[in-house]
Structure formats: C-alpha cells, structure tokens
Amino acid sequence: MGAHANPQVVSTSSKEPPLNRATSEPVAPASRLVEVDMVRGFALFGVLLVNMYGFGADSIAWNLPLDQLASAIKRVFFESKSWTLFSMLFGFGFAVQLQRIHARGLPIVPFYLRRLAVLFVIGAAHALLYDGDILMLYAELGLGLLIVRRLPTRMLLLLAVGLMLVYPVARLASTQDPSAESEEIQSVDDARAELELDQRTDVYAIGSIAEVAADNASAIPADPLEDLETPESGLAVFAMFLIGFSVGRSGVLRDIQGHAAPIARVRTWGLGIGLSAMVGERVLATTAGYAVFESRGASPGVQFAGDLLFAFGTTALALGYAATILLAAQSARGRDALSPLAPVGRLALTVYLTQTLMFTTLFYGYGFGQVYRLGPAAVTAWAVAIFAVQLVACQWWSRRFRFGPMEWLWRSLTYLKWQPLRDRWRG
Numbered sequence: 001m002g003a004h005a006n007p008q009v010v011s012t013s014s015k016e017p018p019l020n021r022a023t024s025e026p027v028a029p030a031s032r033l034v035e036v037d038m039v040r041g042f043a044l045f046g047v048l049l050v051n052m053y054g055f056g057a058d059s060i061a062w063n064l065p066l067d068q069l070a071s072a073i074k075r076v077f078f079e080s081k082s083w084t085l086f087s088m089l090f091g092f093g094f095a096v097q098l099q100r101i102h103a104r105g106l107p108i109v110p111f112y113l114r115r116l117a118v119l120f121v122i123g124a125a126h127a128l129l130y131d132g133d134i135l136m137l138y139a140e141l142g143l144g145l146l147i148v149r150r151l152p153t154r155m156l157l158l159l160a161v162g163l164m165l166v167y168p169v170a171r172l173a174s175t176q177d178p179s180a181e182s183e184e185i186q187s188v189d190d191a192r193a194e195l196e197l198d199q200r201t202d203v204y205a206i207g208s209i210a211e212v213a214a215d216n217a218s219a220i221p222a223d224p225l226e227d228l229e230t231p232e233s234g235l236a237v238f239a240m241f242l243i244g245f246s247v248g249r250s251g252v253l254r255d256i257q258g259h260a261a262p263i264a265r266v267r268t269w270g271l272g273i274g275l276s277a278m279v280g281e282r283v284l285a286t287t288a289g290y291a292v293f294e295s296r297g298a299s300p301g302v303q304f305a306g307d308l309l310f311a312f313g314t315t316a317l318a319l320g321y322a323a324t325i326l327l328a329a330q331s332a333r334g335r336d337a338l339s340p341l342a343p344v345g346r347l348a349l350t351v352y353l354t355q356t357l358m359f360t361t362l363f364y365g366y367g368f369g370q371v372y373r374l375g376p377a378a379v380t381a382w383a384v385a386i387f388a389v390q391l392v393a394c395q396w397w398s399r400r401f402r403f404g405p406m407e408w409l410w411r412s413l414t415y416l417k418w419q420p421l422r423d424r425w426r427g
Contacts, residue, residue, distance in 0.1 A: 033096075033253055034342050035329045039322045040089050041341030044348060046082025048355045049074055049383040051132055055204065055363045055371045061191035062375035070376035076278045077317075080231055080310070083134065085318040087237050088244035090138055094145050095248025109146060115414045116142045122349070122410065124220050129212070130356045131219040134237075135349075140224055141238045145245060153250070156242045163239035164315065168307035170229045172300055198372045205365045205372060212364060230293060231311050240315070256326055263323045270320025277313020281306050343394035347404030351390055358386050 053074060062071070094112075101108045116139045123135025148156060186194070199205050203215045224234030252259045284290035289298040290306035298306070325341075328334035344351050361367035362382060363374075374382070397404065401421050403411060412418045 032346060035256060035326050036089065036092065036253060037342040037345030038329055038338045039085065039325045039341075040345030040348050041343075041351075042321065042325060042345075043082050043085040043089065044344055044351050044355070045383070045387050046078040047086055047352065048359070048387055049078050049380065050080075050082055051130075051355070052359050052363075052379045052383050053376070054132060055359075055374075055379075056195055056198070057374060057376045057379040059191045059195055060186070061188055061195050062377075063188055064375070064377075067376040070380045074376065074380065076275075076282070080314045081274075081318045081321065083232065083237070084240050084314055085321060086134075087138075087240035088247070088318065088322070090142075091145065091241035091244025091246075092248035092253075093244075094142065094149075094241070095245045098149060099249070108149075111414065112142070112146060114416070115410075116140075118410055118413045120221075122353075122406070123222075126353055126356060127219045127222075128216050129360055131216040133219065133222070135352075136220065136222040137224060137234055137237060140222060141234060141241060144238055145241055148242070149245070153246045156246050160239040160242040160246075163235045163242075164311050166228055166235050167231050167233060167311055168304055171307055172304045174229060195372045202372070204363060205369065207365060209364075209366050212366075231307070231314065236311070240318075243315070243319075253326070257330055260327065260330070263326055266319055267323035267327060268320075270316045270318075270323055272320075274313050274315075274317025274320050277309040277316065281309045281313065284309070340391045340395065343398040344390060346398060347394050347407060349410060350404035350406040351394065353406055354390065355386065358389075359383075 053071075057071070062068075097112070098108055101111060119142070120136050120139035123133050123137075123139060126135055127133035148159070151159075203211055207215065222234070224238070227233045228235065247253065252263070256263065281290070281292070284298070284302055284306045285292075288302045288306075290302050291298070292306070292310050295303075325338060329338050359382070363369075363371035365371070394404075402408070403419065403421060408419055408421050
C-alpha cells in the first residue's frame with residue numbers, strides 16, 4: 001500500500017462535476033471514497049470509547065468480571081488503535097486534497113494554511129470543553145506534511161518508523177530502578193477512595209462550565225513534543241500522518257478491487273501481527289510488571305520489548321482494521337453491513353465534536369454528574385448508545401445536506417466563501 005505513484009494523478013467518479021480550474025471549491029460528496037468514510041466511521045467509534053474511559057472508568061477500582069472484560073476489549077482492540085487509524089486517515093486526506101488542488105492548477109500552501117488555521121481555532125474552542133482535544137495537534141502537525149510532501153515514499157515511511165521508535169527508546173533511556181515502586185500502584189480500596197474524593201473535589205464533578213473551561217485552557221496550544229515517552233506523543237501522530245499520506249498518494253484506494261491482493265496481504269499481516277503483539281504485551285503486563293502508560297518496575301529489557309510490541313503492534317492492527325473494512329465493502333453483503341458507517345465518516349468533524357458534547361454532558365457536574373461514577377461496562381454501554389444515535393442522525397443529515405454543520409463551517413472559512421449547504425450534486 002506504500003508503493004510509489006505520481007502524486008499528480010487523480011481519478012474522478014462519474015458523478016463528480018467537471019473541475020473548475022479557475023476557483024477552488026470543495027469536492028462533490030458523490031466523488032468521495034465511500035470505503036474510506038466507512039473506515040473513518042469505525043475509527044470514530046473507537047475514539048469515542050477510549051475518550052470516555054478517561055473519566056474514571058480506567059481505574060483499577062472497577063474489578064467486577066464484566067468491567068474487567070469491557071476494559072480488556074477496549075485495551076486490546078481500541079486503545080491507541082483508534083487515534084492511530086484516525087491519524088492515518090488525516091494524512092490520507094491531505095494526499096487526496098493535494099492531488100485535487102494540483103488538478104485544478106492552484107497553489108496548495110495558501111489553501112492548506114487557511115484550512116489548518118481554521119482547524120486549530122475549532123480545536124482550541126473544543127479543548128475548553130475537553131482537554132483531550134486532538135484537532136489542535138492535527139493542525140500543528142499538518143504544517144509538517146506541507147514540508148515533507150515532496151519526499152519519496154520510501155523516505156517518508158523510514159521517517160515514520162524512526163518516529164515510532166522514539167517512544168520505546170526514550171522510555172528505555174529514562175528507565176528508573178526496576179526495584180522502585182511507582183506511585184501509581186495502589187490497591188483497589190485506595191483506587192475507590194480516590195474516585196470518591198474526585199467526585200467531591202474535581203472540577204469536572206463540581207465545577208461550572210466556566211470553571212471547566214478555565215481549567216482546560218492550559219491545554220491550549222497543544223505541544224507536539226509533550227509526552228515523548230508515551231505511545232501517544234505528537235511524533236507518533238505525525239508518523240501515522242506519513243503512513244496515511246503515503247497510502248493516499250499511491251492511488252491504491254482509487255482502485256480497491258484492482259489492488260485487492262496487496263490489500264488482503266495488509267489485512268492478513270496487519271491483523272496477525274497486531275493481535276499477536278497485543279497478546280504479547282498483555283502477557284508481559286501480567287507476568288513481568290510491564291505497563292504501557294506508567295512505570296511499574298519492569299526490567300529495562302521487558303519494558304523495551306513491551307513498548308516495541310505496543311507501538312508497532314498498534315500500527316499493524318490499525319492497518320489490518322482498515323484493510324478488512326475496505327475489502328469487506330467490496331461485497332454487496334459487506335457494503336450493506338458497513339454502509340451506516342459512511343455518513344459518520346463523511347461528517348467526521350461534526351461527529352467528533354458532538355461526541356464530546358454528549359459525553360461531557362453525561363459526565364460533568366453541570367450536566368448529569370456521572371464523572372468517576374461509571375465503570376468500564378457502563379461506559380462502554382453509553383459509548384455504544386451515543387454512537388447509535390450518531391449513526392441515525394448522520395444518515396438523516398446526509399440525505400438532506402451536502403456537508404455536516406462543522407464541515408460546512410470549516411470549508412466555508414477555508415475557501416473564504418459560504419458554501420451551499422444543500423446537496424446540489426444530487427438530482
């Protein structure tokens with residue numbers, strides 16, 4: 001999927017209106033790659049699920065069998081895999097936009113700088129509500145894609161591998177005494193007491209919306225070099241950008257059926273390596289004290305092995321997910337089953353932001369006040385319910401409008417012209 005290809009080449013759908021080389025306008029919805037929207041929709045469910053766990057469900061206090069099962073499913077199948085896949089799709093989208101702008105004979109830099117600037121502003125506003133915002137980071141790292149966009153694909157992929165190695169190497173270089181106990185290690189009773197304390201004192205539990213925004217303001221702007229010793233640093237995100245960009249400019253996904261064999265190999269190897277790596281990482285966690293996001297006194301060798309398994313296994317599994325969905329969508333039965341995900345992927349920005357609006361209303365004190373009160377099973381059920389509502393809402397909206405509300409605003413500000421919201425390409 002990372003083969004070299006001419007970045008100038010672009011394939012257009014028979015439904016797409018002729019290109020206007022005199023002006024830059026958004027691409028018609030009918031020309032979108034529906035399978036890619038399906039992948040994006042799947043990634044958005046995982047993003048929702050993992051984000052919701054950050055409000056107390058990731059505590060060891062929840063030790064009932066059903067909670068442990070829900071937590072294990074989230075950890076193995078969605079933890080870091082969802083943002084990895086979502087970030088790859090951002091890089092892929094940049095490649096497609098680059099191709100289309102070139103086809104119109106227009107300069108890419110002014111257009112894309114406006115696009116990133118608007119995204120950053122939206123992300124900053126979002127961060128006031130939820131400090132886990134990723135849009136600001138995408139806007140900042142998107143500048144890097146402009147810089148490296150002319151590099152050969154092989155060099156981009158080597159750079160991506162190098163960036164993925166930063167986390168394991170950085171953690172190895174700062175390894176503490178294996179006999180040292182982490183402050184994060186605690187008993188179940190201590191964890192429960194901590195949750196109860198948070199319910200009474202944390203700003204999310206007792207603060208007004210203004211107090212929450214004031215507390216979250218420290219997350220603006222995002223720091224791409226923060227947390228280099230974690231698998232979710234800005235450098236890891238940029239590595240996924242590079243992989244997605246390489247796939248996008250290869251043109252493979254413009255002819256999925258014609259490239260079914262290599263995509264099937266990605267599916268087989270991605271799922272095989274990814275799931276095996278996740279099993280290996282879990283074995284190290286249960287037998288040798290390894291932990292991805294904290295230090296528990298594992299030996300440097302065990303820690304490094306676990307970090308490599310997690311970093312590269314996560315990437316492999318995300319690629320395996322994408323390839324599986326792309327190929328499944330080529331059959332009538334698979335396409336029917338996956339079709340509800342396409343409108344979600346098409347309205348990705350709106351979906352991402354409304355997810356935050358819904359789960360913060362559920363959790364925060366000025367809403368339903370459930371922060372630090374819901375365990376993994378309950379949070380998973382809520383995530384499924386929220387996503388089900390979004391599936392229905394996105395289908396309803398997509399039948400009537402050309403863009404999602406936030407997509408419309410983003411495009412209008414990017415193109416410096418209010419875009420028609422009704423879907424004028426149909427009829």
